[in-house]
Amino acid sequence: MSLDPVLLRIDSDLPNATERLLELLRIPSISTDPAYKGDCETAADWLVADLQSIGVEASKRPTPGHPMVVGHVDGDGPHILFYGHYDVQPVDPLNLWDRDPFDPEVQDTPKGKVIRGRGAADDKGQLMTFVEACRAWKEVNGTLPCKITFFFEGEEESGSPSLVPFMKENAAELTSDIALICDTGMFGEQTPAIVTMLRGLLGEELTIRGASKDLHSGMYGGISMNPIRVLSKIIASLHDESGHVTVPQFYDGVPELSPEIKAQWDGLNFDETGFLGEVGLGTPAGEQDRTGLEMIWSRPTCEVNGIWGGYTGDGFKTVLPAEAHAKISFRLVGTQDPLAIRESFRSYVQSMLPDDCTVEFKAHGASSASQMEITDPAFEKARRALSDEWPEPAAYVGCGGSIPIAGHFKKILGTDAMLIGFGKDDDQIHSPDEKYDLNSFHKGIRSWARVLDALTKG
């Protein structure tokens, strides 16, 4: 089976592929809002029908929430699973959109043609790059290149409550040689990326309590411990002068980069100044002995995501509050153990409490980091295939965010996941005016054709 006719077919079919994507984008499959439950069903039905149209044995599979779509096609060579999600983010604030988010269109912009609409990039457009690559392959060669399982979720934007139970119940059916996930971005305009590191996430909420009620600072100020002061001191002490996190044993399990990855990252010439400058910043604020890419990809962090206490309205109130609160999260890497860090963090906070204060903790999720086994030859094959498609060679990159699905494939199914995606930093996912570059869509489809070709050549 030859690749070139498939690529040609992809090029000539792009207008039809785009029309199909617009059709899918018109379905308002917002998973967080019960009002759109029917639309999530409709989107799943659409995908089932579309997969069936290319010879995939596909069906909608019920869950306590929105349905999964699972499809199989048999074949020789490796068994590949492809994951994507058909649900989308809510659209508010609606008034900030240039047009109806569910009336998508292809628009000309100074930076080229874009597909504008909710879900264009996250994740319907990305999901369809793989489906369209399969369609072209099938049309040219009569079959798909290997055994493929399609696995589409409809709850990714609402925390994937049904995902783990479904994967566990259907583990045999979903186990493959490798999982492909298309929900990430390019490293640069011309540089495709395979994400091989995903940070984990640990969330904690704490409430520091002092007096039994709010006090008047005239009567009690000076003599009474102020919980905001205590909370501030705790937060201030979570980082040392050089930006390291001070929670005891926090760095247990944090690996150093391999010399190969380090050399490759150095070669990426990450534009730290541009990256920070775009959001009005200029000075890397993390561990001062690390590069910018390490800070966002391979180093663990501690962030305060929210803080509140006392009087926060207009004007002034000389209250001495009874409570102060913060939401704190840790991004984790390597084999850092979220539960051990939770325990260590809580003891550390306890150790800093003065007399007259107590603390209450609330857990907000705990997931480990994922690190892919890039020694698996599939990674190098895919990297070369992507490099053939794009002007710049593909890079193994990290991802500062947490994409739990990759960890689930590893833990539940024992499968490594390869995260390849064609999103751009300015796609405005989760925001008004979401778009997907037509170029991302087109070259994304071509990329998958190349990756499928490379993975099945043996």
Next chain:
Amino acid sequence: MSLDPVLLRIDSDLPNATERLLELLRIPSISTDPAYKGDCETAADWLVADLQSIGVEASKRPTPGHPMVVGHVDGDGPHILFYGHYDVQPVDPLNLWDRDPFDPEVQDTPKGKVIRGRGAADDKGQLMTFVEACRAWKEVNGTLPCKITFFFEGEEESGSPSLVPFMKENAAELTSDIALICDTGMFGEQTPAIVTMLRGLLGEELTIRGASKDLHSGMYGGISMNPIRVLSKIIASLHDESGHVTVPQFYDGVPELSPEIKAQWDGLNFDETGFLGEVGLGTPAGEQDRTGLEMIWSRPTCEVNGIWGGYTGDGFKTVLPAEAHAKISFRLVGTQDPLAIRESFRSYVQSMLPDDCTVEFKAHGASSASQMEITDPAFEKARRALSDEWPEPAAYVGCGGSIPIAGHFKKILGTDAMLIGFGKDDDQIHSPDEKYDLNSFHKGIRSWARVLDALTKG
């Protein structure tokens, strides 16, 4: 003129005096709410009529806000000015009141009879103690004991916007030998108090800004400065390990107690444990080389009254906020200069900002402390007079809160003020179910008769 018949008259007239107070309490003179503007006028009219009924030349005096009531009666001896306020706090939450706050009554409680209703203690009941003392004096002796100016305000609970302009415009009319103010409390159940120190207040609001918009902590966490972390560090550094405020030059103008006052305060046997225990605390948290009374009366403080930033709702959001905010206030003593401290505080904060953060300040008022000249013999005369009325000798005390009126008398009129009041800690002023002990009312009236007698004996 003899005191004893006046005291007897006060005792026998108590039921009528109470009825008069209930009448005044029925007028809902809430100064902050424009809906009650007419009621404030009514309360002022009531007071004018009541003063006139005891021979005082009284009138309602317009201001841009609620009217003042000013009355004069001529006489020999010192010229005394008496200040009180006829406006009251709002009553919400109304559902926490046992009865209509403006349908007052005398109630039996396990701790004795109380007058229940909004304004009973703050300040209508207290104000009327002085008026009733004058009424009894007049009824027994035919005249008042000396030249007296009555000065009642109707905007105390809404920040007294008209007070300073009115005092300036009518300075000649309002200047006296000494000002008496009845808006404070007893030191203990049986120990009357003369407040000779009032702390000043400086309010500041600060906003720390980092990135130009809220960021996702997955993408930017680690490399970007977090304004909450910066704000926490600033707040944490405002006190050192021993509880001292670290703002440069903060302690300029903070006096040491005189040996006499120190000895007297030590003699009060302040029940630190009980004071803190009532609000669930147990450890004095101020400057560790100071007594509890010093912490609340004679030492300056720095308190965080409010803090907010990032995501503060239910659940969790891994936002890296663009801004963090705090409201911070300083209680001031002695000759501390609020404006100099504001400037020093702002420079200190600026000096702690990392690259990538800016700060914006908002001023929320600045008033100096007041310290009375207790070497004026009037203070010692009043102290002895109060000691004759109550089981325990009267004390010179401090007041942690800020009562700007005392400072105005000093600054605008050059008059020292003597703050004598009969409120109790459990009067629930500003709260539902406000009350004034009938005993406070009764012995308060008797106390003023004794003080008038002492001040006019020469």
